[in-house]
Every structure is written in structure tokens, then in C-alpha cells.
Amino acid sequence: MTDLNRREFIHRSVKAGLVSAGALGAGWWLHDTRPPALEPLPQSLPGIPDFSGALVEGPAMAIAKGTDRMDMADRALEALGGIRRFVSPGHRVVIKVNAAFASPPAICATSHPDLVTAVVTACRAAGASDVVVTDNPINDPASCFRLTGIGPAAEAAGGRVVLPTADQFSRVTLSGARLIRDWPVLIGPLADADCLIGLAPLKDHHRSGASMTIKNWYGLLGGRRNVFHQDIHTIITELAALVRPTLVILDAVTAMIHNGPTGGSISDLTRTNTLVAGVDQLAVDAMGAELLGRDLSQLPHLRQSADAGLGVLDYHTLNPVAVP
């Protein structure tokens, strides 16, 4: 063996040894004798922020009569002490509308654009720095916001529509809940908001009896949320616990009395000429049930929510301000 060969041999042996040792070392380092877990344990948030706290004292509920939603909203808000009671300059406001279906405003299956205009305008006038209008509809989101008129109305009044893209959802496990466990919730717009306002139309709902302000929060759920229809009253009660809004407004100018929650015909509607605004969503819904002609035995979720201490069922005890 010549010198050159010897050097070559050593050179090669070192490299071969490195490859060999590298394979063994990497194998040893990456070795894992435990079988993989069936599914990694999910990381869930404990809930969403509570928007009901720290309210200035004032009336809890206002009932406006009339047919012009913009006017009624203004008067109801005024009766509650004005929008500035809820929205301070610089606040970021989230308005959760009901944009569930891609149907025109006349069908009244979704929040009316006039009401959206009124509330967004009021928030802007109060100095809100950002007014987000959002929902996770059942039909195609972009179509829903366009065809219901909610999107154009919100944007014209200075609001911003946030569509429910995947990155807006986070998993939530509500303490003590049976259904809202490790469930995706449309939490993106809510995460750094100061104020949450719910706008819901008053509607018949074949499965739960009625769709009002609490049921409206169903639109914050993601995933295959329709499994919850197996236990509809429990999920509505859990929604009442999950979402503690600043303010809710129930639009009962026209109530969908049957064929809900989609309706589809003017003949499904009746004029009830009422708009209810309040800080206690259960009380507002109790009033809505009355307008819809349902009694409490038909709407077990209202009683369940009351029993869970999530609001007042007998709304008269809140001394609602009547706005004629």
C-alpha cells in the first residue's frame, strides 16, 4: 500500500465511520418505543370574553313600537341611556348579525339591513374605532352577506364585514358544558373587542320553538355544529352561558310565525311592530316568545337558562322602558 493509498483509506474510513455512526446515532436519538396516541389532546380556550360586565347603571330593557327600524333602534337605544352607555370612543365593537341564509331582506329570515345601518351608525357616532359585523352563516358566507343586504349596509355605515374563514375559529371548552367542549368558535373578531352586540330577528324555529337573541349565537359555532340539533335546548342554554353580550336587539317589526327559521314567503310573516333592546338576553327572548305566541313550556331552553342563573325570565321585573 502506498502512502497515497493509506491516506485515501483513512479518509474513506473516517467518512464511512461517520455515516455509520450517524445512522446509528440518529436512529437512537429518534427511537420511540411508545405507540402514538390515538389523537393528541386538544388545546382549548376556556371560553370567550365576557362583554356584559362594567356597565353604567341604567335601564335594562327598552321596547319600541313602530315600523321604521332605524327610528325604532335610535329611540330604543336612547331609552336605554344612549349608545354611549355601551360604546366609548376608541372602542372596538363586534356586531353579531343573523346572516344565516342567502335570502333577501323582505323574507325577514336574517337581520334587517336597516337595523344594521342604524346600529353601526350609532356605534360610529359614539366614537367606535372599529365596527365589525360578522356571522358564520349556513349558506355560502359571501352570498349571505351580499344578498341579505347586511354587508352593503354595514360597509356604507362605516362597518367592516368579517367572513368566517378558518383562521377566525378557535377551539373552546366551556366549563361545565356537555356540548361546547373542544368546539371551534368564531372567536377571531371577538378576541380583542370591547363590546359585543347581538342583532336577531324574531323567528319561528321548528326544532327549538323559536329563534331569538340567544339562539342567534349558534352562528358563532363552527365545525359540524348541526350535531347539536340532537339536543337543541341544551346547546341554546350553553350558548347563553358562553356568550355574555353587551347588548342584544330583537327585531320583531315583522315576526316569522311559521315555516322557520328559513321562511321564504311573505305569508310566513306577521306584523308585530316591536323592537326590543336589552342587556339581559334572556329577558329579551322571554318578551320575544310572548310576541311569537309561544309559552314557556314550548321553549324549555328559556327555563333552563333561567335555572342556570343566566338571566331574568320574567322581564316585567326589569321595568322595561316602553317607547311608544
Next chain:
Amino acid sequence: MRLVTIRRITQGFFLVLMIGSCLVNRVGDRWYELRGWPVSWLLELDPLVGLATVLTTGSLYKGLLWGTLTLALTALLGRFFCGWLCPLGTLQQMVGAWTDKGRRPKARAYGRQSHPGQKIKYLLLTALLTMAGVELVCPLVDLSGQGGWIPPVAVILAGIVLIRTGQKTPWKRSTGWAMAVAGSLCLMLGNLLPGNRLLAAGLQTGILDPIPLVYRSVSLVVLPLISPDGTFVVVTGGLLTGGVFVLVLALSAWRPRFYCRYVCPLGALLGLTVRWSVWRMGRQDKNGDACTGCGRCDHHCEGACDPANEIQWAECVLCYNCRDDCPERIMGYSTRPSTTGENPGPDLSRRAVLTAGATGAILLPLARLGDPLGVGWRPDLVRPPGSLTEEAFLNRCIKCGLCMRVCPTNVIQPTVLEAGIEGLWTPRLDFRLGSSGCQHNCIACGSVCPTAAIRPLALEERMGTASFADKGPVRIGTAFMDRGRCLPWAMGIPCIVCQENCPVSPKAITTRTIMETVAGLDRLIVQQVSSRAVHLNLPFTRSPLAGGDYFLAGPAGPQNALRITGLQAGWIQVAGDPAGAGFRQQTPAAVVVRLQQPYVDPLHCIGCGVCQHECPVRGRAAIRVTSENETRSRAHALLAGTGLPHSKD
């Protein structure tokens, strides 16, 4: 003893070991079905299985550590695995040697000379490993985090600097270009693809990896064909599985070890490993003048590595045939390089490697456009109990067929297209084909799976007993009634075989009893009444009226009908007194049947499919299992508030 003889004995041993591993991989008590054999040892020795699963999962599971030993030894010794161990290589070598016998020496040597096409296997390996590892670049292109754009921009800038400064050194320039292009790609991907859907990784080495291929072929085709159990074993997709196997062997009749030379990704991996090996084959004549140029070293060369000239060391499979054939005895295995020089590695162009990698990287995203792992999941795809979530499962399954062979009821079948192209040859349960459903006290499949794609389960875990009681049994799906095909539901015929055979306790199939009028026997008129029988205008019927399920209903209604006990010449014998039940001459009567109509309780159903297998409606059973509510996927949960971790408070 000659070295080639030792090699042949070793090859024979590992061939028998492989066949034996497949053969004994049964649950049973016959002598060849002994349990506890390390049936997957050869698969674990295969370093490609280990490397690819490390890329897809980040860890080297259990016995796959053996593969590192193969790699380590190959780095020192050369491709001994290919020439001495690999059963598929042995089989090809046998075919090649046999068909070569009739050929002239010149033709023989021609078929055993190196060919540029031998590079293809390296490109296939590149494509497969890119497919497996492409998700590893995710952190690099994930721009969603704060400052996520900084690393790629820094790489681009560094690349530009390199291009500028390295005007005269080509490697600096090309590295600079590579960095700039890679950084730009990262920026583009990170901006264009929220969630990085294009970076889908998956394990596809099993399609071509020779050890899974040979295990699969022997387990699913050879053994079922010769059926050592003396029973008829049904296996789907036999033409495809067996066809590939036959093709591999047939091609080596044309070119010896065709698959090893041109296709085998494992051979390619080992070929890359031997680059600096300490020992190697080559001409050992010191002065380089002992060779007479007879060319006999080529005549039986298995690797097509040109031993007489510049030896292609990455191609040599250490068969020792050249050493055996050389009349001058100048071929040898030594630490000295060949006197005529050697080429240590495959000469691959960077362009070809990049193209192969890019091809691999784009194939899985294409297959996943339909989102088969998400909303596009296939409900008919029922995986064995213990299977991981579909994505994790596909990241581990090497398509070896061990689970299918071991399944005592043969209900685990290879997929053809049922799991998408990506899932080819992975296990699925076909309740129509097995000898029964999935036995709910069996954990065989998970215990033989070498990569834990089917997680090994304890029996208690499978059954949901002992410490697993709060989790409940492992569910692989849910049975659904097809009321349009079910005999009691659709045709008024008593049955409930499904309910009887439901193995869980309490049963997941319950029944509700109804009394239904039998069509055609509903407008009878009583002609005469005796103490235990009624005579009426009964038309001919094939219904087994005296079988015990049929009743005669009179004026008192179907709930008070009398059980029919016999038929005799127009008289219907009944249990009880017909006159007491209101039967009179000329009163209307009807035959009713007592039916138990089955219902599935999804809370208790584990999806074992015994009901589907036993359903007498054989073509398309009236009760069928789909993967709804399977334990492995929370997204497939059927019931509100179940299948989720329990609330901590």
C-alpha cells in the same frame, strides 16, 4: 466453501425466513401458526421503512431501529442487504439465472452490463422521500407568526450576496442562486397558501419498497392461492397485487434483477450509503496487468456494475460472482480501491434530482385536492380497530399486508381505490368478504403492525373494560339500517339475525315488535268455527303460517290475534278459543305476522360489522357499517357531546 455458496445459503435462509414470516402470521393453534414469531423483523431491517416514517412522523418506532443497523453496516461493507438478504432480490436472481442458462455468453454479458437507466431508481427514491418529508419545510414558510418573513428574506439576501461575491467560483454562484430561489419560493408559498395545503406529506415508499412488496405479494397472493390452510381465502385486488409481483419477476427474465437495477428505492438508498465504504469489490492485481480481458466477470454480475472496468460501486450488490468467475483470481473484496478505478456514486445531475423532488412534492397535493382526509372522507372506508386518524395512518402505513394476513376472519382487505390512490394497498374492512365481522375480542392486527399505523391495543382497551371503562370500547364505525332492504322492515318477513349476532352487551341492536297484516291474506271471511280451528277462504300462500310468527286476527283486532298452530284442509288451527275471540261465521279475518323490527343504538354500536356479515340480504346487506362515529376521528362523531374528552371539572 466458496463465498458464493455461503451467499446462496444466506439468501435461501432469508427467503425461507420471509415466506415463513408470512406463513406463520396467522391467529391459530396449528404448528405453523405459532404466535410470537418476530414476523416483521425483515421489514424492520429495511432502513427505507425507518427513514420514510422518520420523515413523516419525526420518530423511529420500536423495531424500526433495526434498519439503522443495516444502514450502518452498509456504510462500511457495501450493499450486502441487496445481494445477501433481500428476498425479492433472491427471487429475481433465481429467475435471472434460470433464464440466462439458455443464453450465449455474449448475450449473457450484454444483459449484465451497466446501463444509464440505473439512475432512475435514485430519482424514484428522491421523489418518494420528498413526498414523505415535504412538510418538514412548513416552519420555514410559515409566515403567519410574527416576523415569519424574516428567515426567507434573509436567505434571499444572503444568496444575492453570494452571487455578487462569488463571480469566479461556480459553486458559490450556484449556491447563491439556490438560496435566492428557495427563499423566494418560501415567501411565495407562505403568502399564497394559508395553511400550506400544497405542502402535504405522505408515506408512499411502500408501493415500491421491495420488502413490503414481497411481504404483500406473498401474504395476499401467493399464500392465498396455494392456501396452506386448506380453505378458500378471499383477497380483493389480486390481479393488481399479484400482477406487480409477476411483472417484477418477469422483467428479471429479460434483464437480471431488473427491479433492483432500475426501480428499487431501497437499493438506491443503500447505493447512496456505500459511497465511502471501507471494503469494496474491485480488481486487486497490483500492477493492473494480470487481466486477460476475457470478460467473464460480467457474465453473472448481479448489480450490473462493470467490475472489469471502472466499477460502479453504488451498483454492486456484493454477489461475488465476478470473483468466482475470474480465471486469474484477481477480483476481490478489499480495503483497496480497484486498480482500474472506481466510481463511488451515481452520477446524478442536479437538474434531474430537483425535477424528481418537485414531481414528488406536487403529487400528494394533487391527490389531496379533493380533501379526502377532511370533508371529502369516504364513509365506506372502515379501518381496523386501533388505526390512527386517517392522516397519521397514511403517514405510517407501509402497505405490507401483515394485518390482512393475520386477521382471523379475513375481514381486513387491501384497498384498491377505496381509500384514494394515496391509500392503495392499505387495510380496510370489507364485511361482505370476511368470514365474519371484526371480532370484538381480537387485537391481532395492531399487534403485528410494524409501524403502529394500527396502534397496538390492549384487549381491555379494545373492549373498553378495566381501566379503559370510562373511555368505552374502540369503535370503528356505526351500523345503519337500510329499511328498504331489511326483511322485517320492507317485506314483512321475520328475521333479526343482526340483533341476535350483535356481540356487544347490552346489544347495540334493539327491536320493536309490531303486528302487521300479511298482504294478500287481509280480507278473509270466516266460514266455520270449531273449538281450536277456523275454516275460511284461505288462498294459497308460501308464508309459513304455522311457523309460530303468524296470527289470525278477528273482530278483536290484531292485538288480540290468535297464534296459528297448524293448517289442515282449509282449516286454520289456532292457540286459544276462536269463538271466545269473537270469530263467527261471515266475520272478516286477517292473517297478521308478528315482526321484530331492528333499530341500531349508536351509543353502543362499535361498528364490528358482524350484523352486516350475517345479514341474509347478501348482495348489499340491509344493515351496513360506515365509519361514522369511529373512535379515531372526532370529526366523524355522530352524537352531540360524545367522542370528546371529558370535562375536567
